[in-house]
């Protein structure tokens with residue numbers, strides 16, 4: 090039988106949200122695996138949810154008490170079950186009483202309930218309707234229900250609401266797009282405290298010269314500062330994942346440099362195609378030179394705009410044939426320039442690139458050792474000479 094959820098408990102939002110059937114989940118009122126402290130139980134006054142892993146679900150058939158939320162690893166459903174860690178995350182996030190907190194992937198609600206102790210309001214976006222149901226049941230009939238907004242949807246396809254901070258144990262497979270989605274939101278939030286795969290967290294906070302320094306760190310550093318808060322053992326999750334985790338705080342910069350992000354993204358992609366090669370070697374590659382030459386022509390044509398449409402179309406089609414450079418770009422010797430004139434143009438353009446690198450002192454530098462400031466200076470040197478990356 091379908092039962093309508095009390096509207097005070099769940100305000101479902103927007104295009105992606107859908108009211109769910111509250112009878113779809115079996116929830117039991119005990120923690121099978123969430124290990125709450127007695128203090129936590131007292132404070133939450135809610136009905137906790139337990140769950141089973143796919144294999145346990147089969148084994149548990151005869152145990153009539155076994156509650157059923159089958160956890161799907163494909164959705165990153167590793168539930169954080171250590172109350173000490175849950176509390177520590179909320180403390181370290183610096184949640185204020187007046188805050189609206191965005192939580193991504195509340196799962197069965199362990200972190201959600203902690204957040205509701207500290208914040209004025211929590212907006213939790215969850216893709217799995219069974220989890221929405223579970224969290225709803227835990228707050229149902231408590232004053233917390235009025236301060237919790239559950240949104241069903243894929244966070245990557247959901248318009249983000251306005252929030253003060255984000256605190257979340259996220260599905261690791263969406264870490265990168267999620268971080269950039271958060272960083273592109275307006276108005277700006279104070280910070281995001283995220284549980285990430287340990288290795289990913291280390292890469293995020295890496296500094297130029299560190300062995301893990303990479304394009305991700307540069308791109309994030311452009312827009313935010315990232316700080317490692319603590320490591321969390323895989324044993325603190327159910328089911329136990331293969332990897333350990335880290336909690337990282339990301340704080341958006343108040344005044345990020347005014348760069349075209351799509352151009353920046355392509356520029357760093359090019360610079361990091363071979364992060365340990367010198368920039369001189371990277372930008373001398375035939376494919377790279379050719380790609381930049383075509384982009385420069387396109388840019389030049391766009392500036393003129395009134396010019397020949399035919400020419401513009403040819404350049405656009407050349408570019409699409411070329412495709413985007415990606416991290417696996419290896420084949421650089423397969424581009425044939427058609428005529429002597431083209432060849433001359435190509436050689437001149439290559440010389441121009443090399444001169445920019447030489448005059449800026451970048452020819453022998455490696456991306457793995459450059460700061461955001463140095464990358465910003467390099468892109469501006471290229472732009473000044475009419476070389477663009479978007």
Ligand SMILES: C[S@@+](CC[C@H](N)C(=O)[O-])C[C@H]1O[C@@H](n2cnc3c(N)ncnc32)[C@H](O)[C@@H]1O
Pocket residue numbers: 164165166167168169170193194195196197198199200201214215216217220242243244245257258259260261263
């Ligand atoms: C690592 S679990 C975290 C659960 C809970 N917050 C905790 O700490 O125990 C990730 C949660 O994110 C949800 N999820 C996965 N992909 C999602 C997406 N694209 N949008 C929103 N939620 C998602 C999963 O269903 C799961 O409940």
